[in-house]
Amino acid sequence: MRKDYLDDWDDTGDTKDSLHAIVEIPTEPMKPMKGVIDFEKEMMVMPLRNMVMFPMVVLPISIGRKSTLQMIRSAQRKGLLVAVFTQVSDETEEPKYNDLYHTGVMARVVKIFELNDESVTVVMQSVGVKVELKKLTKTSPFLKGMVAPLDENMRVEKTPEFRALYESFRDATLHFVNTSDELPPDSAFAVRAINAPEVIVSFVASHFPFPIAEKIELLRMDTLKDKLYKLIAILNREQQLTDIKLRINKQTHEDLNKQQREYFLHQQLKNIQSELGDSEESEYAELKSKAAQKQWSEAVNDHFTKELEKLQRFNSQSPDYSLQLNYLQTMVNLPWNVYTEDNHDIRYAERVLNADHYGLEKVKERILEYLAVLRQKGDLKAPIICLYGPPGVGKTSLGKSVAKALKRKYVRMSLGGVHDEAEIRGHRRTYIGAMPGRIISSMLKAGAGNPVIILDEIDKLATDGRGDPASAMLEVLDPEQNSAFHDNYLDVDYDLSKVMFIATANNLSTIPTALLDRMELIEVSGYITEEKLEIAKRHLIPKELDNTGFDKSMVKFNKNSIELIVENYTRESGVRELEKKINKIIRQIALANARTDEATLVNITPERVRKYLGVAEYTRDKYQGNEYAGVVTGLAWTAVGGEILFVETSLSKGKGEKLTLTGNLGDVMKESAMLALEYLKAHPQLLGLADDVFDHWNIHIHVPEGAIPKDGPSAGVTMVTSLASALTQKKVRPFLAMTGEITLRGKVLPVGGIREKILAAKRSGIKEIILCSENKKNIDEIPAHYLTGITFHYVDDIKEVLDLSLNWE
Numbered sequence: 069m070r071k072d073y074l075d076d077w078d079d080t081g082d083t084k085d086s087l088h089a090i091v092e093i094p095t096e097p098m099k100p101m102k103g104v105i106d107f108e109k110e111m112m113v114m115p116l117r118n119m120v121m122f123p124m125v126v127l128p129i130s131i132g133r134k135s136t137l138q139m140i141r142s143a144q145r146k147g148l149l150v151a152v153f154t155q156v157s158d159e160t161e162e163p164k165y166n167d168l169y170h171t172g173v174m175a176r177v178v179k180i181f182e183l184n185d186e187s188v189t190v191v192m193q194s195v196g197v198k199v200e201l202k203k204l205t206k207t208s209p210f211l212k213g214m215v216a217p218l219d220e221n222m223r224v225e226k227t228p229e230f231r232a233l234y235e236s237f238r239d240a241t242l243h244f245v246n247t248s249d250e251l252p253p254d255s256a257f258a259v260r261a262i263n264a265p266e267v268i269v270s271f272v273a274s275h276f277p278f279p280i281a282e283k284i285e286l287l288r289m290d291t292l293k294d295k296l297y298k299l300i301a302i303l304n305r306e307q308q309l310t311d312i313k314l315r316i317n318k319q320t321h322e323d324l325n326k327q328q329r330e331y332f333l334h335q336q337l338k339n340i341q342s343e344l345g346d347s348e349e350s351e352y353a354e355l356k357s358k359a360a361q362k363q364w365s366e367a368v369n370d371h372f373t374k375e376l377e378k379l380q381r382f383n384s385q386s387p388d389y390s391l392q393l394n395y396l397q398t399m400v401n402l403p404w405n406v407y408t409e410d411n412h413d414i415r416y417a418e419r420v421l422n423a424d425h426y427g428l429e430k431v432k433e434r435i436l437e438y439l440a441v442l443r444q445k446g447d448l449k450a451p452i453i454c455l456y457g458p459p460g461v462g463k464t465s466l467g468k469s470v471a472k473a474l475k476r477k478y479v480r481m482s483l484g485g486v487h488d489e490a491e492i493r494g495h496r497r498t499y500i501g502a503m504p505g506r507i508i509s510s511m512l513k514a515g516a517g518n519p520v521i522i523l524d525e526i527d528k529l530a531t532d533g534r535g536d537p538a539s540a541m542l543e544v545l546d547p548e549q550n551s552a553f554h555d556n557y558l559d560v561d562y563d564l565s566k567v568m569f570i571a572t573a574n575n576l577s578t579i580p581t582a583l584l585d586r587m588e589l590i591e592v593s594g595y596i597t598e599e600k601l602e603i604a605k606r607h608l609i610p611k612e613l614d615n616t617g618f619d620k621s622m623v624k625f626n627k628n629s630i631e632l633i634v635e636n637y638t639r640e641s642g643v644r645e646l647e648k649k650i651n652k653i654i655r656q657i658a659l660a661n662a663r664t665d666e667a668t669l670v671n672i673t674p675e676r677v678r679k680y681l682g683v684a685e686y687t688r689d690k691y692q693g694n695e696y697a698g699v700v701t702g703l704a705w706t707a708v709g710g711e712i713l714f715v716e717t718s719l720s721k722g723k724g725e726k727l728t729l730t731g732n733l734g735d736v737m738k739e740s741a742m743l744a745l746e747y748l749k750a751h752p753q754l755l756g757l758a759d760d761v762f763d764h765w766n767i768h769i770h771v772p773e774g775a776i777p778k779d780g781p782s783a784g785v786t787m788v789t790s791l792a793s794a795l796t797q798k799k800v801r802p803f804l805a806m807t808g809e810i811t812l813r814g815k816v817l818p819v820g821g822i823r824e825k826i827l828a829a830k831r832s833g834i835k836e837i838i839l840c841s842e843n844k845k846n847i848d849e850i851p852a853h854y855l856t857g858i859t860f861h862y863v864d865d866i867k868e869v870l871d872l873s874l875n876w877e
Contacts, residue, residue: 086500089675103199105174105217111151112139113168113204114175114192114213117158121173122270123196131188133161133521139210140190144177152177153201154284162192162207169284170201171218194270198287222266222292222823230293234265234444237296240303241272245618247310250277269295278302301444313480345463352380358400368560372399395497398504401510407518407566410474412443417473423475424469425462426603431455433592435470437569450518450568452545454526454584456576457592460642463572464524467593470570471520479510479521484528489535492544494557504557507544507564518566526583527573538580544567545586594641596710596827598854600634603626603643604650612651614660623657625672632674633830636684649681691833692801698794700873703807703829703837704778705821710806710828714772715786716795722766731771734779743810744788747866748795751814754820755796767791782819784810785838788866789873801876804871805829806838824844830858837861838869 070660102486110681114136121127131137143150153172160167178191199215224230238259245256255275262268273295282302289295359372362647375396382389409629411417417439421432431453454465464480471478486492486506494505504512510521543549544564552561571587573579595603604625613620638645654673657680663668670676691701691712698717703710727745729738748755749762767785773779785808792799809817809823818840826847829837839847841862847855861872 078489102280107199107214107216110205110212111174111215112143112148113161113201113213113215114150114152115168115211116152116154118280119208120154120280120525121152121175121194122190122274122287123173123194123198124224124267125274126178126191126193126269127274128189128191130188135208135210137188140177140180142210144180144250146796149174149176150192150194151199151213152750154280163211164207165201165204165213168201170282171198171288172215173198173287174215187714218290220844224265225293228726233293233296233300237303238268240300241268244303244307244310245277247307247314248277251275265296266292269299272299273701276306278306303690331877336715352376355379355396355400355516362400362407364838368404371560372396372502372686375399376839391497391502394555398508398512399560402508402558402562403515403517404528405563406516408476408516410439410442410476410518414438414439414443420473421469423531424607425466426606427464427595427599428466428592431466431592434588434590435473439474439757449547449565452569452571452587454571454579454587455590455592456573456589458594458641458728459574460562460640460644461592461594462642463592464522467520467570467572469524470568474520474568476568477514477516477519479514480509480517480524481506481521482524483537485530486528487530487535489537489540490556492537492540494555496556497559502557505555507553508555508558508562509563511562511567518568520568520570521751523571525573526571527575527578538583541583545571545583547586594824595643596824597631597634597831598827600646601630601644604630604634604646608643608647608650609643612647612654615651616654618654618658621669622667623654623672624672629672629674630722632677633681636686637677637681653677653680691803691805694799694804697799698790698798700786700790700793700800701782701805701834703805703825704780704782706823710821710824710826712828712832712834713778713783713786715790716770716772717790718768718770719765719794720768721764724763726766728766728768730768730774732774732777733771734777736781737771737779737783740781740784740810741787742789743784743812745809747788747812747814748791750796754870755792757795761795765795780819781809781817782807782810782821785866787818792874796874797876800873801836803833803835804838805832805834806873808838808840808843808863808869810866816840816863816865816869818842823850826850826858827854829867830854835859838863838872840864 111452116129117132119127119129131140138289139150142148151172153168153170154177155163156167156169173194174197175192175194178193181189183189198218198220199598200218202214204211204213241259242256245251246257251716258271261640262271269292273283282298282545284294285299289298289389355376360374362369364372366630375392379392379396380394388732414436418432418436421435425432434451434453455466457463465478468478490505492505492507494508495502503509507521511517511519514521523541526541529541543553547565550564550567553564574582576589609623609625610620613623620753633649634646637649639644653676657670691716692699695718699717700715702713702715704713705711727742729741745767748757752761757870769790771783785806788810789800789806792798807819807822809819811817822839822843823846826837827850835857838861841864844860844862847860861868863869
């Protein structure tokens with residue numbers, strides 16, 4: 069029987085027993101060495117990976133860094149102590165101060181074992197002093213730093229509570245050692261041999277497989293009692309995990325016995341079927357017959373033959389047989405060199421595209437170009453197109469129309485939320501439940517080698533630990549590689565070069581650059597009000613009437629009612645919300661007819677729209693006149709179309725030191741205001757102002773609707789005109805709007821979104837617009853009937869802007 073250490077404690081907490089562990093440890097608990105260590109000097113600092121050293125333990129450490137090995141040799145040669153600290157991350161090669169836990173111990177080098185230059189182990193012994201790392205002073209040739217001692221009360225309490233606590237700890241430790249397979253067999257002997265509580269606590273905390281964070285927490289604790297409570301909690305938790313593992317292993321063994329039993333039963337069933345004359349020859353013959361009709365290459369044929377022979381060797385009742393059969397059926401069902409005949413009638417294709425979609429001229433033109441070249445050459449690699457733009461503008465439905473125009477098969481593949489590379493390339497057949505990837509599955513669904521495949525929401529591809537599906541798409545969308553696309557499940561090359569891939573996206577910034585480079589980008593911008601009117605008349609209203617069972621002659625929408633819905637009940641780039649509003653009106657009509665049992669012709673007027681849809685949800689700004697100096701009308705682009713905005717400038721007496729900007733302006737817009745002010749300060753003669761006029765007035769610039777964030781450089785000319793109008797008290801030319809960026813030299817630069825801005829100005833009653841000369845090319849692209857009633861002034865300099873806007877009376 070072991071001698072209970074608690075019976076031999078004296079008042080100092082020292083022990084007379086001899087202590088032993090797996091490695092040699094001191095006979096008695098170490099006396100504090102703080103008095104013999106000079107903490108005013110630099111100490112060698114040794115960083116540890118994946119282990120924590122505690123007071124009064126001996127620890128073998130494998131040395132991997134040359135700098136650490138140099139430090140250990142120096143410490144042994146000079147007989148110096150080393151401060152040992154644990155790294156926060158084991159991947160850090162050259163740790164800095166914040167890369168280390170700041171609580172550690174002082175230790176000495178006991179022995180160095182060098183098997184070769186790359187395998188060095190050092191035995192370190194803690195001298196019983198816990199220290200705190202204050203700072204690192206040197207990193208070369210090895211780490212050095214300043215440390216300070218930490219007080220620690222490891223006194224053994226002679227109380228019944230402590231005795232019970234210590235006994236619980238020993239029992240939990242021995243139980244864990246006896247059941248865990250992560251500790252060496254002689255661990256139990258070491259635990260029984262150590263009787264000193266402070267030593268066994270350090271031994272268990274240092275050598276047992278606990279998380280590093282919890283070991284650091286134990287090291288930081290100041291009292292023996294706190295450490296015992298913490299260790300009991302950790303041991304109980306780890307014991308529960310060990311018990312769970314044992315139960316799982318037992319259950320797995322039972323499942324294995326069940327599988328062996330089922331195997332023998334299947335073997336008996338196979339023998340019975342053999343006696344009855346049943347066989348798998350019919351499936352084998354069917355696969356062989358289908359393979360003979362395939363137009364695949366010799367390499368694919370050889371591969372299929374080998375896999376078919378392998379099928380014959382499997383028992384039809386075994387899981388491997390069904391997996392192999394599924395694989396072979398996938399191979400013979402794929403369209404190998406089987407293509408639908410393309411439609412080469414350009415006029416037919418153009419009619420189909422125009423009938424299904426209004427606008428989108430660039431996309432239609434690209435499809436017709438492809439058809440024209442295909443008709444001329446007879447064989448051509450299909451283009452890989454990416455349609456990008458806001459939601460609801462018809463990107464996905466356009467792909468269906470393209471397939472219809474080409475008379476090809478159509479397959480839509482949604483990529484939103486796909487985060488596993490195997491969903492694109494397929495799973496290897498070694499995995500349970502393996503299947504081909506989405507590309508090969510789409511080809512199986514199409515049944516032809518030249519379908520139109522829509523890669524919907526390609527910008528929503530996700531990435532996690534299971535791979536990067538966007539990178540897997542590189543091979544699919546590269547015309548130089550996709551003629552030999554390799555699916556992991558299929559395990560042979562498959563030709564995708566005749567497939568027309570049309571990707572759709574809302575945001576190009578989330579698509580990797582390498583993937584963007586492989587696609588032809590075509591922007592599908594949001595629809596303007598005039599285009600939405602045409603789409604509603606040609607597509608949405610007939611579609612919703614058909615969906616609700618109305619004859620097209622029974623419900624009539626006039627232009628004003630449709631425009632009212634677009635302007636006051638929707639705010640979007642596409643037409644999805646518009647479609648919902650039209651559907652709601654038709655449902656209201658159906659409800660009214662059901663209540664009266666009458667079906668009469670209904671003309672949808674603006675009054676009926678307000679009745680069915682209620683109060684207007686949105687309003688657009690209208691031109692407000694030029695009654696006040698300092699108020700100028702600008703033009704802005706938003707994701708849902710163009711808007712007009714007003715820039716207001718107010719002057720108040722002051723020292724001229726303050727420029728106030730309000731209206732929820734972004735940084736770029738604020739910079740435009742500062743540019744405008746500095747330009748006018750530098751050129752007061754343009755306005756006939758005195759040089760010191762700016763010293764007597766504080767300036768406040770405000771852009772209304774402060775709840776809406778605003779940014780961009782296009783309000784530059786508007787701001788400089790507003791400032792000039794306020795300073796001269798000249799009113800701006802009536803029915804005038806403007807847009808353009810300015811420079812400090814007074815140049816006017818071009819801006820974007822011109823089409824949307826111009827049409828917004830026309831809707832608001834604007835008659836004259838000031839633009840940069842370089843924006844004239846954008847005006848030329850807008851149909852002429854949209855521009856009637858508007859006069860354009862093209863400028864290159866701020867002087868021209870001020871002359872046009874202020875010198876009109």
